[in-house]
Amino acid sequence: MPLLVVGSVALDSVETPTDRRDDVLGGSAVYFAYAASYFTSVRLVGVVGEDWPPEHTELLQQRGIDTAGLQVVAGKKTFRWRGKYLPNMNDRETLEVHLNVFGEFDPVLPEEFTRCQFLFLANGSPVVQMKVLDQCPGARLTVADTMDLWIREQHDGLMALLKRVDGLVLNDAEAKLLTGDENLVRAGHRIREMGPRFVVIKKGEHGAMFFSEHETYVMPAYPTEDVIDPTGAGDSFAGGMMGFLAEQGNFEPKTLKEAMAYGTLVASFNVEDFSLDRMKKIERADLTRRMEEYRRMLSF
Numbered sequence: 001m002p003l004l005v006v007g008s009v010a011l012d013s014v015e016t017p018t019d020r021r022d023d024v025l026g027g028s029a030v031y032f033a034y035a036a037s038y039f040t041s042v043r044l045v046g047v048v049g050e051d052w053p054p055e056h057t058e059l060l061q062q063r064g065i066d067t068a069g070l071q072v073v074a075g076k077k078t079f080r081w082r083g084k085y086l087p088n089m090n091d092r093e094t095l096e097v098h099l100n101v102f103g104e105f106d107p108v109l110p111e112e113f114t115r116c117q118f119l120f121l122a123n124g125s126p127v128v129q130m131k132v133l134d135q136c137p138g139a140r141l142t143v144a145d146t147m148d149l150w151i152r153e154q155h156d157g158l159m160a161l162l163k164r165v166d167g168l169v170l171n172d173a174e175a176k177l178l179t180g181d182e183n184l185v186r187a188g189h190r191i192r193e194m195g196p197r198f199v200v201i202k203k204g205e206h207g208a209m210f211f212s213e214h215e216t217y218v219m220p221a222y223p224t225e226d227v228i229d230p231t232g233a234g235d236s237f238a239g240g241m242m243g244f245l246a247e248q249g250n251f252e253p254k255t256l257k258e259a260m261a262y263g264t265l266v267a268s269f270n271v272e273d274f275s276l277d278r279m280k281k282i283e284r285a286d287l288t289r290r291m292e293e294y295r296r297m298l299s300f
């Protein structure tokens, strides 16, 4: 089933302790869409400026991603983010954010996109996320991502959104910030009480936790030696997870668990190079192989 994603489309500059890249392809919707494209057809909605290299759009199209919802605004600049990773490669500092054209993003979905049944609201303002939700009244599964910026600056908007989505994906620091609770198990359940039927808390190299009314579990990260650039790990995790759910066409507990595992594995590939460089080189068969290995690791 087609999967719709709305979120940031960016030019990122990334510094790690040993290397750096400037103005490379990034953005929450881009990482998500690319990761999900291994499983299902993806429709992307976002906005860029006139400095956007058209070859980035072509790269997405080569994976079958429908970019009819990617608006190019003349006379404006693309969203830019600059981040620096600490030596542990898990924690990072945001050095610069230039919202540019993303700051005035007011998505109007192409008619065909509004009928999507699987919807992911990637990182962006809750006000914009809500506008998208309003345009997709028939969606069967709606999942959102968020971040510290919105938790701090648009708290009420975020709380209203949480009452309307089926799932929320966020990282450990964001879960603590949203609930004021340092215990992630309690935090996960408290976020569920704010509205979503399930909550996924991502913990970087420590894996991801799942919370629903009847289930709580932890999915470990795939042990990767070559962490080159963790940017987009969370978005590619969500892309793998939602892509698998859309492919299966359901979100039963068993499917959700397998989807969490696929999300984990796509993210493990993504961190092995800058930007989308590692994902560009893999096929579904690589995910299947890593899944067999991951299953063996987890059985005892």
Ligand code: AMP
Pocket (backbone or CB within 6 Å): 008, 010, 011, 012, 026, 027, 028, 080, 081, 097, 123, 124, 125, 147, 149, 230, 231, 232, 233, 234, 235, 236
């Ligand atoms: P992740 O590493 O999965 O948390 O996502 C990193 C991506 O999020 C980068 O490609 C950034 O361009 C994007 N990003 C950073 N800050 C924001 C923001 N305020 N809104 C939307 N996207 C953002």
